Amino acid sequence: MIRLEKRKEPSTFWRIANPFLAVLLTMIAGGIMFAMLGKDPVAAIRLIFFDPIFSETFGSYSRPQLLIKSAPLILIAVGLAIGFKANIWNIGAEGQYIIGALFGAGVALWFFPQPGWYIFPLMVLAGAFGGFLWAMIPAILKTRFNTNEILVSLLLVYVAEKILAAMALGLMRNPDIPGFPGSRDLRRYEAAHNAELFAGTGIHWGVVAAMIAVIFAYAMMKRHMLGYHVQLAGQAPRAARFAGISPTRLVVICLGISGMLAGLAGMFEVSGPGGQVRIEFASGYGFTAIIVAFFRSTNPIGIVFAGLLLGFDLYRWRVKSDDVATA
């Protein structure tokens, strides 16, 4: 009889090889399915996995798209992964993303149409603050009344969506185009526009912020007591109390960080690729990021790869599904 036993030590090789193996197996399984549908498996897999990045015809369009889709995923996932390690489950990043976007857009619309170098930094602060604030609701309810943060943060997503709709139709609606929902287009307001930093690359401030967040998270998890405490609390709660860690403080920190980063992601999106506060602005990044965070929750660097992979996936899903059908 075969019995499964835990390794004495985790294997470094498999930790690194795992995601690559997973992608390879996905390609093979997908290929088999396409073959069963009567399509050429090689062509289909090529179209899905290679053309978006390497094709001469769409490459120049889809490579920047990859970064644009991945940046918010990575930014949100980095924060979520920290909480997940401590067994604090923020499922409501989507809500924090929306509120962050509304705070950021709110600042921009307040200053419109004045110029000023300080407007964009203020929007960044406001976006982070909005996400933080929205995440503090489940945090305080959990620490005060021991409510379940999974449920509370998730339900607050629906509240945030209602607020978004109300803003798009009411307070933030563009007064110059009566009869249409949605705010002014921030891409046309230079002081507030999160523009491409290098033309044609897709790199905007959100991409930069995602990279900085990854580096900070890495340093925190590997080198700082806070990261150590997060891991300890997640693995052995009693040992964490023995080490003097306050569970309340950890809940506030973990939800605070993930809310802040989700808020930032929303703000960079609304002032850049998204452009305006619309009812359909929320596009599920906050939920997809949960998968990213789960994928490689052991390692912030891994989150970059997982984020790129799923960003790629999101993009592909929207642009390519028709092409595959005809392949």
Add this chain to the structure above:
Amino acid sequence: MRKPLLSLDGLTKAYPGVLANDDISFEIGEGQVHALLGENGAGKSTLVKMIYGLVKPDKGLMRLRGEDYAPAQPSEARQQGVAMVFQHFSLFDALDVAENVALGMENPPKLRDLAQRIRDVSEEYGLPLDPTRLVGDLSAGERQRVEIVRCLLQDPKLLIMDEPTSVLTPQEVEVLFQTLRQLSAEGTAILYISHKLDEIRALCDEATILRGGRKIATCDPREKSSRELAELMVGQVLTPPERAERSFGDVVLQVENLSLASNNPFGTSLKDISFSLRAGEVLGIAGVAGNGQDELLLMLSGELLAPSEQVKLKAQAIGHLGPNARRRLGLVAAPEERLGHAAAPEMSLMENALLSGSERKNLTRFGFINWRETGEFAKQIISRFDVRTPGTHVLARALSGGNLQKFVIGREIELNPDVIIVNQPTWGVDAAAAAFIRQALLDLAAKGAAVLVISQDLDELLEVADSFAALNEGRLTPVRSSKGLSVEEIGLMMGGAHDMHPAHEVSA
């Protein structure tokens, strides 16, 4: 020799990297009380698991009443009349006694009938038990009675008992022995697993001694001295720890009239606890498990906060301070549960060195961890406390119980504390490591630290403690000198027999 009930012939069981049982043969007679003696890791558990159908032997045969016996699972073993009381109870706190008993039966009768049968059996064998009480409210001794009664209801021919006295006071042990003798007289054989030699000499007709997975001897334990049995069991000559005569310093730790609710719904709240501890003194606190030991440790380590004035360290009020603040002031602790409380199982020894070492060893700057120094600290613990491990990168869960315990106690001692609190410092640890740990605690006391040892092992306490107290249902007895203290006196301090009566008293 009585007619053999169960005979084992050449039982062998290997696990990856270890031969747990190597060619073990012996016989248990009908109505015989047979002791299975050996240190932790000697292979006792594996052997009884094979008899009880939890583990399949690789080689060898068992015969029950002359017929081949190879239970594929415990229910088969029970059907053939083999029952077992485990060391760790498998009871549900939130259910009552009768419901718990019913859960362990193949075809339980109606609860009302079952309750009556429980009453009958418990009276017949002097194990009073109210079938309607919630198990969560019972003491450890009473829970054990639930397990025993559950077995007796199935009218077993062989009753296996795994370390049954580790949760009992000496008086409760005496009552249990009367029950076991009565069973034996009625023809039920008992396989009694223990490493407590005096008990075995008092109770058992025959003893089989295991060491390193092999049978060393089968003998009549009454013909051997405890020392001879111990040396057979350990395979070497044991030397008790040395203690120098010394005088004590000032009071360093003082607790006054402290009452504190447990943080666990089925825990024991502390009631009006008072004691003081002087520099250089070793205070031993005895008690049956579940009488407030965990709560006492948590309250002293700072994991449970108390009114600040009621706990004083060197005359400073510390009741309101958390674990790290107390560590900075010189108080450290080592909880009972090694994996999950004193150490994180999935973390390396280096990371575990940081767990309680960061404050007193200055292993961080502005919160950033100095991993190089942390590694040095872990290496220092490993070399000074003889922790057998390939290196500091090894995960805590990969260490044996004794080695991890040496690491945990060593970590706290290396922090150079003024006061150290340990709970069950040698629980589940082999004899050599246990002796090492006790010696290390005594050495620390000799250097002037105050040591508080909470333990259920009376021999251990009598070996190391200068003064002695007992916890009983959350109350602490007055502290007295351990010189000239007899086991009976200790038993009374531990709360006597928790309303257990020998069988004849009840039936009279």
